[in-house]
Amino acid sequence: MEAPAVEGAEAAPQAPSLKMRASGVSVWYGAKKAVDNVSIDITTENVTAFIGPSGCGKSTFLRALNRMNDTIPSARTEGLIELEGEDIYGSAMDVVQLRARVGMVFQKPNPFPKSIFENVAYGPRIHGLAKDKTELEEMVERSLKRAGLWDEVKDRLTESGTALSGGQQQRLCIARAIAVDPEVILMDEPASALDPIATARIEELIHDLRGRYAIVIVTHNMQQAARVSQRTAFFHLGELIEYGETSQIFTNPRVPRTKDYITGRYG
């Protein structure tokens, strides 16, 4: 198989600003080590893609970045993860605030079974981001516009979010995540449950959001990683095998295992 076409990689970073840094991170599920000693830098200018075969630990590592693994009783994380220089597992870090600053979009679209408006307004409301109703309405409109959903839903904001199509639901989830104005958005295979047209819209959206938010996307679709990301990390069996410029990973991988995966030798 040919290496996938690479585009969007032309934007070579000049002095990228460091948003998150992970060093020596390992995650255990009980006695099983799911992520082994991973170190990675995440910047706002670049979309970072995590690729790798199923069960390679990429999603687990992603969930460690906003401490979503805390909800799994047997999960244990070691190593240092910093957001703007603050240790996110440190005692000074409030996990609820962390998750507002590091938002997340999940594999399966999971809007709340509430109205479209309530879905987006929920985050600003619980964090007290809006002074009054007018400001809240502005925030909802801004978030939906930024997620490219406003024109489709502006006349039916009171309808249930679950009544939307799959692609619209996922964009609603993205709008919900950006409504609290996060610094980082983690996306866990955001397009894997969507049809190609909806996928294309999500990818466009990621492109538009880049630079405003640091975006980390887990995907098992290598073409997608090549299309949307500037930096790519290849995970295998819990280890970070290779991390670098997307164009370099896809055209000229340094590690043989990366090359084998990208050329379809295993997966």
Add this chain to the structure above:
Amino acid sequence: MDGLTVDPTPTDWGSNDMRKRIARRYRSEKRFRAVGFAAIATSVGFLAFLLITMMSNGLAGFVETRIEVPIDFPKSSLFLDPASLKGDGARAALAAADIEGSVAEAAEARFGPGGANLVSEAAWLRVRDLIAENPALLEGKSIFSLPVSGDFDLAAKGDAPPPVEARYARLKSEGAISRGFNFGFMSGSDATDPAAVGIWGAFKGSLLTMIVTIVLAFPIGVFSALYLEEYAPRNRWTDLIEVSINNLAAVPSIIFGLLGLAVFLNFMHLPRSAPLVGGLTLALMTMPVIVIAGRNAIKSVPPSVRDAALGVGASPVQVVFHHVLPLALPGILTGTIIGMARALGETAPLLMIGMRAFIATPPGGISEPATVLPVQIFLWSDEVSHGFIEKTSAAIIVLLLFLLAMNGLAIYLRNKFERTW
């Protein structure tokens, strides 16, 4: 290749064996439907039988027979000054006057010897209330339409000895007898004369008891379920608690009654026969049902909703109260309906805490002596007097209507909170 050989003959979908298999499949399909239909028909039949028997027996209990008794107060031995019925002394004046005596006297005068026995023993209460409303009655002769006694009422139903029947027929031809809706049954309490009994006392007792039960059992049950599902660590202690709660839901109700007797009455010295104690006892019984239903409902809330809420930075408490609980509420309410319906129909534990006493006035509050509908039904079904048969059925109809109303409310609430995703 290794072990894999291609079957040379293709499957014959029209062979005899195939045809037989298909016929067999259709037969079993038909059989299954017939069995299901028979099961439904049987249960509907039993239900119809129950309802028809109750209705045919009980509807008569809502009807009373009245007899017209002329009372001439100025000529009677009643000493009651109309002037004393104004202001604060009215109640005392009415209580002191022998209205009962003058009613009996008037009945004897009108119907001859034994005439007083035709009128219900509670009839004078109606006369008293009428006088209290309109003291001018005392100044002249007026005709009162009063409920007949239980024995005489049987004659109206053709169920009395021939002499009584004859008397009834004679009075009826004179136009002294009328029949109508028994308002006294809807507003009165227990009495010794079946014609004078009312269901309101027991109804109010049930209502108060249910209020105490739900006020205690619902929040405690829901919070226990939430804690066990959302916060409790998974260890031996929570396992033990889970097993205990499951067993508690299966404990026979009379044992809860004994517990109530020992703890609430003997140890805490709460008032005997009171809806408070009944409600506490029934709450103990209902709570495990709500906990079990609640835990199942909470478990079935999709984890993706929790993830979504945590993902935008909701705290665990916010996740529970904004998302999990609203989605689990329909399931919790279903469990509550089942638990409350069981509590409403419960008799045994309430007998243990003294709610089987003869209570002739409706309870004024949760700490006053009361009885409840099922206990009242039990008490009336135990009476010797023939007139209680229809009153028992009438009480059952009231109980069933109460149950229907309660379930209807719960189903309405459940549908209101039901959400689809």
